[in-house]
Amino acid sequence: MWWYVGKRLLQTIPVILGATFIIYALVFLRPGDPIAGLFGEKPVNEGVKAQIEAQYNLDKPFLVQWLLFLKGAVTGDFGNSYTGRPVMELVQQAFPVTITLALMALAIEMVLGIVAGTIAGLRRGGLFDSTMLVTSLVVIAVPIFVFGFVLQLIFGVKLGWVSPTVGGDWSVSKLILPAFVLGLVSFAYVLRLTRTSVAENLSTDHVRTARAKGLSERQVVKNHVLRNSLIPVVTFLGVDLGALMAGAVVTESIFNIPGVGNLAYNAIKRGENPTVVSVVTIMVLVYVLASLLVDLLYAWLDPRIRYA
Amino acid sequence: MPEIATRPGQQRFVAPLDETPLQDVDSVDLSAAPESQWKEAWKRMRKSPLFWISGTLLLVVAIVVAFPGLFTNADPSYENLSDSLAPAREGHPLGFTQQGGDVWARTLYGARASVAVGVFATLFVTIVGVITGAMAGFFGGWVDSVISRLSDIFFSIPLLLAAIVVISIINNVWPERQFWGSVFVVVGALALFAWPQITRQMRGAVLTVKNLEFVDAATAIGASRWKNLVRHIVPNAMAPVIVTATITLGVFIVAEATLSFLGLGLPRSSVVSWGNDIAAAQVLVRSGQHLEVMFVPATALAITVLAFILLGDAVREAFDPKARKK
Numbered sequence: 001m002w003w004y005v006g007k008r009l010l011q012t013i014p015v016i017l018g019a020t021f022i023i024y025a026l027v028f029l030r031p032g033d034p035i036a037g038l039f040g041e042k043p044v045n046e047g048v049k050a051q052i053e054a055q056y057n058l059d060k061p062f063l064v065q066w067l068l069f070l071k072g073a074v075t076g077d078f079g080n081s082y083t084g085r086p087v088m089e090l091v092q093q094a095f096p097v098t099i100t101l102a103l104m105a106l107a108i109e110m111v112l113g114i115v116a117g118t119i120a121g122l123r124r125g126g127l128f129d130s131t132m133l134v135t136s137l138v139v140i141a142v143p144i145f146v147f148g149f150v151l152q153l154i155f156g157v158k159l160g161w162v163s164p165t166v167g168g169d170w171s172v173s174k175l176i177l178p179a180f181v182l183g184l185v186s187f188a189y190v191l192r193l194t195r196t197s198v199a200e201n202l203s204t205d206h207v208r209t210a211r212a213k214g215l216s217e218r219q220v221v222k223n224h225v226l227r228n229s230l231i232p233v234v235t236f237l238g239v240d241l242g243a244l245m246a247g248a249v250v251t252e253s254i255f256n257i258p259g260v261g262n263l264a265y266n267a268i269k270r271g272e273n274p275t276v277v278s279v280v281t282i283m284v285l286v287y288v289l290a291s292l293l294v295d296l297l298y299a300w301l302d303p304r305i306r307y308a
Numbered sequence: 309m310p311e312i313a314t315r316p317g318q319q320r321f322v323a324p325l326d327e328t329p330l331q332d333v334d335s336v337d338l339s340a341a342p343e344s345q346w347k348e349a350w351k352r353m354r355k356s357p358l359f360w361i362s363g364t365l366l367l368v369v370a371i372v373v374a375f376p377g378l379f380t381n382a383d384p385s386y387e388n389l390s391d392s393l394a395p396a397r398e399g400h401p402l403g404f405t406q407q408g409g410d411v412w413a414r415t416l417y418g419a420r421a422s423v424a425v426g427v428f429a430t431l432f433v434t435i436v437g438v439i440t441g442a443m444a445g446f447f448g449g450w451v452d453s454v455i456s457r458l459s460d461i462f463f464s465i466p467l468l469l470a471a472i473v474v475i476s477i478i479n480n481v482w483p484e485r486q487f488w489g490s491v492f493v494v495v496g497a498l499a500l501f502a503w504p505q506i507t508r509q510m511r512g513a514v515l516t517v518k519n520l521e522f523v524d525a526a527t528a529i530g531a532s533r534w535k536n537l538v539r540h541i542v543p544n545a546m547a548p549v550i551v552t553a554t555i556t557l558g559v560f561i562v563a564e565a566t567l568s569f570l571g572l573g574l575p576r577s578s579v580v581s582w583g584n585d586i587a588a589a590q591v592l593v594r595s596g597q598h599l600e601v602m603f604v605p606a607t608a609l610a611i612t613v614l615a616f617i618l619l620g621d622a623v624r625e626a627f628d629p630k631a632r633k634k
Binding site for chain 1: 457458460461462464465466467468469470472473474476477558559562565566569570583586587590593594596602606609610611613614617618
């Protein structure tokens with residue numbers, strides 16, 4: 001087991017290196033001079049410019065810049081943004097909001113998706129099943145920001161149940177509606193996956209055996225159908241955490257949430273390259289670690305899987 | 309009917325042929341080519357209502373994309389501020405946008421850009437994914453290692469963020485672009501980071517198919533490695549890829565709308581698209597008035613995406629009868 005964890009951790013290294021390299025190349029090889037922008041209207045002072053460039057390593061060859069970034073990132077130092085604030089400080093402020101939002105969305109889509117998917121799968125072709133299928137299709141087909149605005153209008157503005165925007169002083173209760181919106185599309189996928197998987201497992205031999213030895217329907221579903229059906233769902237949820245953090249770009253801009261998505265989006269628009277690279281690197285890390293966690297969860301769900 | 313000779317001491321237990329003549333059901337036309345997986349799937353698909361519903365919807369969408377002028381006389385890019393949010397009137401059945409454009413005409417003409425992004429991004433992703441996936445699965449070894457690691461890397465970068473970065477960079481370098489230039493920038497940004505999904509799927513399918521008996525049979529009658537791959541393995545491994553590609557097409561159309569919402573999709577000045585119109589109407593929704601200005605393009609987009617998802621489901625059922633309702 002620990003051997004396997006070590007091996008998987010080693011395998012993630014080239015992925016992280018490659019991903020940071022691609023983003024670094026995209027961002028830093030773009031034409032235009034980030035430092036010239038700092039001078040605003042004033043004439044560019046070559047001496048000061050050279051000094052700032054040296055400070056941000058911009059005077060060094062591209063590969064050296066990338067290696068220096070990696071060296072800093074390993075020790076938790078992402079360098080400074082062009083406005084002079086350490087990127088780590090910006091990230092430390094924004095990250096807790098987004099990870100809370102993403103985990104809440106994950107919890108919502110997981111609970112709703114698995115419960116609804118199981119009921120639909122057990123009664124395939126029934127009224128509940130058909131309703132859920134249509135709902136999931138609509139949710140996938142309509143762009144998420146349309147739902148965001150409509151729900152914000154209904155619950156935030158018209159009914160006044162929740163505050164329509166979150167703003168600087170965020171709290172878990174303010175994030176419920178945004179988390180629901182963020183998790184909506186994935187809810188549809190979890191529902192469809194669970195439904196198919198449950199329906200498939202219902203007709204397997206081991207479920208027939210479980211019924212034959214006289215287990216109650218409840219026990220059959222809980223111990224024999226669900227446990228096996230959850231494997232593809234868990235795979236999806238693991239990959240989804242990373243996608244949710246990126247999808248937060250949209251949700252955070254609708255509800256004005258001071259998270260990583262907003263940070264990344266504004267940084268991209270303003271050409272704040274150090275911030276862009278750092279945020280994307282963190283998102284890649286989250287994705288990679290979540291996939292590792294999923295691989296380890298397999299063994300718990302399916303004891304036949306052994307790590308060698 | 310020739311008499312089958314019995315040897316001395318041999319007993320016959322099977323009735324002679326003339327006593328139990330071959331029935332129609334037993335006859336096999338040996339000269340006919342065997343039915344391919346594709347033909348069988350098509351036979352099943354023809355019976356699926358899902359296929360006909362989605363097919364009809366997509367036909368309507370295709371007609372709108374090709375000839376939007378058939379359904380309206382209004383000019384989609386003509387905007388008159390004195391018509392801002394004006395109600396419907398003769399020739400303008402759904403009223404006007406905030407900028408004074410005709411909602412119905414803009415929705416009809418907007419189909420072209422949205423569908424073009426979906427179709428071309430899917431084409432690109434599928435071609436790259438099928439080639440790389442087939443190579444990785446078929447050749448194995450270092451080819452597989454290189455392709456698999458590369459796809460891991462591109463897969464780990466969030467698609468939406470990556471697309472935002474790419475488009476914002478291109479906006480700096482190439483700000484003035486016309487319709488097709490803008491469409492292909494969005495296509496490129498989405499496709500660049502979306503191909504690994506197809507690659508992984510194709511690789512898995514090729515790994516399964518290449519060990520099946522018919523491939524050995526083809527090798528036995530002298531098919532070369534190359535011919536095996538192109539004629540026998542790839543066509544039989546394509547089914548899951550086609551299903552994913554159909555659904556991905558819908559997802560790309562939604563992604564274009566999302567990028568437009570963030571202000572990084574197709575430029576509003578030169579392209580009429582659903583994403584642009586939905587994004588432009590967000591201000592109205594915030595104030596809770598004139599919701600229809602957003603709902604018309606949003607509904608058109610949703611129906612199109614829905615049609616592609618349903619088509620994907622129909623194709624899946626046709627290729628995999630096991631997955632159908634039992």
